[in-house]
Amino acid sequence: MRLTVIGTGYVGTVHAACMADLGHQVLGIDVDEDRIASLSAGRPPVHENGLGELLARNTASGRLRFTTSLAAGAAFADVHFVCVGTPQRPDGGAADLRHVDAVVEGLLPHLRAGALIVGKSTVPVGTAARLGRRVDEASPGCEVAWNPEFLREGSAVHDTLRPERLVVGSDSRRADAILREVYQPMLRAGVPYFRTDPATAELVKVAANSFLATKISFINAMSEVCEAAGADVSLLARAIGADSRIGSLFLEPGLGFGGSCFPKDIRAFAARAEEIGAAEAVLFLHEVDRINTRQRRRTVDRARRLLGGSFTGRRVGVLGAAFKPGSDDVRDSPALTVASAIHAEGAAVRVHDPEALDNARAARPGLTYAPDVPKACEGADLVLHLTSWPDYRRLNPRHLASVVRHPLLLDARNALDTAAWRAGGWTVHALGRTGTE
Ligand code: NAD
Numbered sequence: 001m002r003l004t005v006i007g008t009g010y011v012g013t014v015h016a017a018c019m020a021d022l023g024h025q026v027l028g029i030d031v032d033e034d035r036i037a038s039l040s041a042g043r044p045p046v047h048e049n050g051l052g053e054l055l056a057r058n059t060a061s062g063r064l065r066f067t068t069s070l071a072a073g074a075a076f077a078d079v080h081f082v083c084v085g086t087p088q089r090p091d092g093g094a095a096d097l098r099h100v101d102a103v104v105e106g107l108l109p110h111l112r113a114g115a116l117i118v119g120k121s122t123v124p125v126g127t128a129a130r131l132g133r134r135v136d137e138a139s140p141g142c143e144v145a146w147n148p149e150f151l152r153e154g155s156a157v158h159d160t161l162r163p164e165r166l167v168v169g170s171d172s173r174r175a176d177a178i179l180r181e182v183y184q185p186m187l188r189a190g191v192p193y194f195r196t197d198p199a200t201a202e203l204v205k206v207a208a209n210s211f212l213a214t215k216i217s218f219i220n221a222m223s224e225v226c227e228a229a230g231a232d233v234s235l236l237a238r239a240i241g242a243d244s245r246i247g248s249l250f251l252e253p254g255l256g257f258g259g260s261c262f263p264k265d266i267r268a269f270a271a272r273a274e275e276i277g278a279a280e281a282v283l284f285l286h287e288v289d290r291i292n293t294r295q296r297r298r299t300v301d302r303a304r305r306l307l308g309g310s311f312t313g314r315r316v317g318v319l320g321a322a323f324k325p326g327s328d329d330v331r332d333s334p335a336l337t338v339a340s341a342i343h344a345e346g347a348a349v350r351v352h353d354p355e356a357l358d359n360a361r362a363a364r365p366g367l368t369y370a371p372d373v374p375k376a377c378e379g380a381d382l383v384l385h386l387t388s389w390p391d392y393r394r395l396n397p398r399h400l401a402s403v404v405r406h407p408l409l410l411d412a413r414n415a416l417d418t419a420a421w422r423a424g425g426w427t428v429h430a431l432g433r434t435g436t437e
Pocket residue numbers: 006007008009010011012029030031032035083084085086099102103120121122123149150151152153260261
């Protein structure tokens with residue numbers, strides 16, 4: 001089949017490369033000329049496991065090409081996946097739909113008869129119906145369906161090729177049949193396919209993200225209680241997670257969630273619920289958000305206490321800048337929020353990250369960055385573990401103890417082997433656990 005993928009960011013680049021790998025002819029489209037130039041040369045714009053190989057293979061075969069022209073895209077294919085950003089509006093929590101709207105308006109004058117626009121961006125419920133009316137009025141016979149994306153950064157290629165489910169929101173049997181054909185190799189492999197109405201599909205996406213964010217904030221609320229009670233949140237998480245009804249995933253206590261999705265999605269969901277008269281039903285999302293933000297503040301407060309009440313004149317080594325391991329994305333990164341707050345209070349902060357240093361430098365130019373962990377920690381009075389990259393679990397604590405001024409560690413992700421660090425000469429503190437280990 002011939003497809004376009006419009007918006008070649010995290011979602012779009014991976015979707016385009018994976019669809020080409022399934023055998024489709026794909027044209028990726030973006031307004032960003034530099035991005036299109038580097039994609040055309042087979043260079044991925046983001047760090048994602050396996051994406052480089054996939055791009056190289058499919059651009060070389062000619063199945064995957066890129067352009068900045070929506071008109072060329074409309075002429076090329078009958079199926080158009082929309083993967084542009086839906087950021088939080090600057091004036092509040094609601095989603096900014098200007099990019100989605102611009103793509104639809106840009107396509108409309110050029111669409112081939114019977115073309116299908118498939119939204120993958122995360123949008124407020126009601127968006128697909130509104131766009132469907134607009135398309136119907138301007139280009140009768142063309143249709144809109146919603147096919148939300150559930151990939152995680154860091155495992156985006158795997159999640160796209162082997163998703164746990166596909167959700168397609170459409171009132172049209174024709175649109176449903178087209179999307180079943182697009183995804184046929186996955187359906188044959190047994191991937192569950194849920195066809196819903198458009199509103200349900202839009203809600204599945206934000207409900208799933210809200211549930212996951214709630215699970216993280218729940219365990220982080222428990223971490224606060226554990227600290228007050230002198231209990232251990234890591235043990236608590238393991239013990240409650242052993243109940244299969246609760247499950248152990250997404251129960252890692254620590255600095256909380258960041259990134260371009262959970263924070264803005266729960267806010268946009270709350271804002272949309274208010275617009276449609278269901279504000280009370282999702283009041284808990286405000287609390288989920290507050291708990292999450294509080295974890296960043298609590299980390300800064302704990303670090304300050306560990307340094308005797310002030311950061312002034314102190315050196316802090318920071319492990320991690322990305323919002324999660326496996327990604328170079330620093331959008332709303334809890335690690336960078338904490339590093340910046342500590343820097344603003346007078347500490348000399350040096351940040352390390354295995355993949356996200358360029359993005360971190362661009363986002364927070366005021367901080368100092370180090371190319372390796374020993375340089376980040378040289379002369380440090382305190383080391384903060386803020387993003388749980390596997391690399392940090394492989395560090396040699398004894399060796400690192402020899403480069404710092406004080407071997408004092410705050411593990412804000414509860415992910416390091418505290419016994420090994422203690423044996424290496426460190427005093428170890430962790431969120432959700434009182435005292436030292
Ligand atoms: P992104 O910011 O990485 O990429 C968006 C791309 O769209 C950019 O390259 C931008 O230049 C391009 N763009 C903007 N306006 C355009 C236009 N008019 N025409 C063509 N291109 C245009 O965004 P992302 O992280 O890939 O997210 C995209 C959407 O998918 C969002 O709604 C997000 O909530 C959702 N989503 C993201 C993830 C994720 O892990 N990042 C996962 C699931 C869903």
